[in-house]
Amino acid sequence: MQPILKLNNISYSYHSIHGEIPALDNISFDVLPGEFISLIGPSGCGKSTLLSIIARLETPEGGTISFYHPDGSIHYPRIGYMLQRDHLFEWRSVYKNVLLGLELNHKLTDENLEKADEMLRKYELYQFKDKKPSELSGGMRQRVALIRTLVLEPEILLLDEPFSALDYQTRLSVADDIYTIIKNEQKTALMVTHDLSEAISLGDRIIVLSERPATVQNIIPIKLSLEQKTPFTSRSAPEFKSYFNMLWKELHHE
Amino acid sequence: MNELSKNQISFLQEQQKRKRHIMISKLCILFLFLGIWEVSANLGIIDSFFFSSPSRIIVLLIEMMVDGSIFHHIGITVLETLISFFLVVLISILAAMFLWSCPRISTILEPYLVVLNSLPKSALAPLLIVWLGTGMTTIIVAGISVAIFGSIINLYTAFIQVDNDKAKLIYTLGGKRFDVLKKLILPGSIPTILSTMKVNIGLSLVGVIIGEFLAARAGLGYLIIYSSQVFQLNTLILSILLLCALAMLLYQLLCFIEKKYTH
Numbered sequence: 001m002q003p004i005l006k007l008n009n010i011s012y013s014y015h016s017i018h019g020e021i022p023a024l025d026n027i028s029f030d031v032l033p034g035e036f037i038s039l040i041g042p043s044g045c046g047k048s049t050l051l052s053i054i055a056r057l058e059t060p061e062g063g064t065i066s067f068y069h070p071d072g073s074i075h076y077p078r079i080g081y082m083l084q085r086d087h088l089f090e091w092r093s094v095y096k097n098v099l100l101g102l103e104l105n106h107k108l109t110d111e112n113l114e115k116a117d118e119m120l121r122k123y124e125l126y127q128f129k130d131k132k133p134s135e136l137s138g139g140m141r142q143r144v145a146l147i148r149t150l151v152l153e154p155e156i157l158l159l160d161e162p163f164s165a166l167d168y169q170t171r172l173s174v175a176d177d178i179y180t181i182i183k184n185e186q187k188t189a190l191m192v193t194h195d196l197s198e199a200i201s202l203g204d205r206i207i208v209l210s211e212r213p214a215t216v217q218n219i220i221p222i223k224l225s226l227e228q229k230t231p232f233t234s235r236s237a238p239e240f241k242s243y244f245n246m247l248w249k250e251l252h253h254e
Numbered sequence: 255m256n257e258l259s260k261n262q263i264s265f266l267q268e269q270q271k272r273k274r275h276i277m278i279s280k281l282c283i284l285f286l287f288l289g290i291w292e293v294s295a296n297l298g299i300i301d302s303f304f305f306s307s308p309s310r311i312i313v314l315l316i317e318m319m320v321d322g323s324i325f326h327h328i329g330i331t332v333l334e335t336l337i338s339f340f341l342v343v344l345i346s347i348l349a350a351m352f353l354w355s356c357p358r359i360s361t362i363l364e365p366y367l368v369v370l371n372s373l374p375k376s377a378l379a380p381l382l383i384v385w386l387g388t389g390m391t392t393i394i395v396a397g398i399s400v401a402i403f404g405s406i407i408n409l410y411t412a413f414i415q416v417d418n419d420k421a422k423l424i425y426t427l428g429g430k431r432f433d434v435l436k437k438l439i440l441p442g443s444i445p446t447i448l449s450t451m452k453v454n455i456g457l458s459l460v461g462v463i464i465g466e467f468l469a470a471r472a473g474l475g476y477l478i479i480y481s482s483q484v485f486q487l488n489t490l491i492l493s494i495l496l497l498c499a500l501a502m503l504l505y506q507l508l509c510f511i512e513k514k515y516t517h
Contacts, residue, residue: 055426057422057425057426079426080426081423081426081427083419083422083423083426084419085419087417087419087420087423089420089437089438089441089442091441091442091444092441100427100437101427101428103437104424104427104428104429104433104437105427105428148427149426149427152427152428
């Protein structure tokens with residue numbers, strides 16, 4: 001299968017008056033369409049920067065990103081980005097928050113509004129659409145944030161520790177929700193996390209980055225013998241523990 | 255409505271009592287003050303020529319209401335204050351937006367803003383008279399000059415303190431820098447804008463009174479200066495009391511607008 005996105009030798013440094021800190025060093029990997037990739041690495045290794053580069057919010061100092069569409073079109077893939085916190089705007093209703101991206105892109109067409117309604121209905125948020133974000137639970141807010149991204153029909157979804165602001169219980173169920181939505185909508189996703197269990201239970205492949213300056217240390221395909229994979233069921237798969245140990249060793253250089 | 259428990263009812267009654275007690279105490283202080291003032295003026299303990307008395311002030315107020323002159327003076331001061339207040343709000347929002355859009359210019363201008371803000375603006379008033387003459391323009395500019403720099407600094411500070419990640423969100427959704435201003439910074443800064451406005455209305459009034467001291471033919475500030483020069487202490491004290499009431503009224507008006515907007 002052709003990769004939808006291909007990173008070739010991406011390099012990046014942080015610059016300040018105190019000096020230059022190399023952050024990313026020749027990062028290369030492929031992302032296949034429909035795949036869910038977990039990106040792990042020691043904290044501060046530049047994982048979030050890598051997402052910013054893919055989203056074209058930052059320009060790499062070296063290397064290129066190539067992309068491919070099965071239908072032959074040549075636009076850079078539309079990128080959806082989910083940040084650590086939901087950043088719903090309190091002065092907007094839930095519905096207005098969902099429409100923010102459409103507003104910014106001047107795409108408030110009837111068709112798109114219909115789509116937004118449909119997604120809110122499908123993911124059980126429609127009855128809360130006129131509420132203020134503060135009236136929603138953390139999990140619901142995260143779902144709203146995801147729908148806000150999805151109504152723009154991104155081809156690739158970037159998730160930057162999307163569950164880290166939630167408490168553990170909520171985290172498990174929201175991970176399930178978000179994963180189901182992403183798979184349902186058949187999106188390609190790239191998730192940064194520092195939670196090993198999360199990386200294994202959501203990812204089809206795990207890319208392990210080394211300490212700064214980050215290089216790709218290993219790419220581990222995850223194969224769990226499960227009838228139906230959800231983040232929650234993954235945790236009880238027989239292979240889960242050995243993957244966990246393997247990743248632990250990767251990160252701690254044992 | 256649910257049936258309230260006995261304890262809840264007694265708690266609510268306790269709260270009511272407390273509230274009433276505070277209200278009564280507030281009024282007591284006022285009436286006690288006015289009472290002592292009136293009595294000591296009548297008994298000659300204080301010289302009523304210099305200190306006036308509540309009854310003399312009320313009589314004067316009624317006289318001036320009958321001939322309408324007091325409304326004229328109050329009206330002029332309110333008008334000048336409101337004009338300078340609206341100009342302050344408008345100019346400072348625009349200036350803060352401009353500074354936010356050009357970080358380099360804002361860094362360059364920062365020391366000048368700080369100096370202008372810490373300068374006692376009453377020092378400017380004589381200069382304004384020379385430049386602009388005596389009249390309403392001078393007074394309005396004086397009102398603006400007192401409030402504007404602090405207002406710009408406050409708003410600009412609020413604008414740049416907006417969460418960077420929220421701005422990043424706008425960019426990830428395909429927005430441009432102008433969208434960050436329009437969709438995030440302006441709507442997100444409304445509470446700051448409103449609280450800055452509350453400070454500004456008072457400062458504009460201060461500036462207007464300073465201006466009227468020096469360059470007016472009407473207004474409460476003019477009345478204060480004029481009556482002090484001709485030793486009409488009744489008029490002087492009445493004007494100060496009216497100024498108190500006006501300041502409070504304008505502030506309450508802004509509080510009301512703020513409440514209405516945030517809910």
